[in-house]
Amino acid sequence: AQSVTQLGSHVSVSEGALVLLRCNYSSSVPPYLFWYVQYPNQGLQLLLKYTSAATLVKGINGFEAEFKKSETSFHLTKPSAHMSDAAEYFCAVSPLGFKTIFGAGTRLFVKA
């Protein structure tokens, strides 16, 4: 069965510091992998997606994620955090077909 584990329900960084949000997945077939972001009082928006074209995926707002098959990981990073990055981030996996399984989410706090 497919599953997604996000390590850390809350992550706090200082403005300008590296952002690292961890995601590990399990999937019996090569999956699609996604990061979605949810700002307060809004729905989820696609941040970036992996569909096997390249292992390093660049998304919006300076975020990127690297697919590591050997580690079954898809960690999200951003070199320098901005106050506007404060949000909840969801990692998701989708095997063939449309079933999408979401992680529990990681809330990112950015300190001034």
Add this chain to the structure above:
Amino acid sequence: EAQVTQNPRYLITVTGKKLTVTCSQNMNHEYMSWYRQDPGLGLRQIYYSMNVEVTDKGDVPEGYKVSRKEKRNFPLILESPSPNQTSLYFCASGRDTLKRDSGANVLTFGAGSRLTVL
């Protein structure tokens, strides 16, 4: 503007009073789905639909019904709401494709409907 529209955004109701949360998308997407979001649990799928008149249960379907009579609409029905259905609900839609292309499996979400059942 391409979007998924949910209504109502906020609703307080009482146990047993039937309610419907509407969802409409203007992107001609085949796939539509309902999720509920609860703290610490992420998003859990309630029901989904691959096309008109085709619906199936997700992970937490108990207490909910759906219908897909038109491609653009996918209402969520709570026949007899209970307090454990107090949650934040999201509708999402996506383009059905078997190709591993740029749009594959990407979901577009509505803004959410916060439901409180007293």
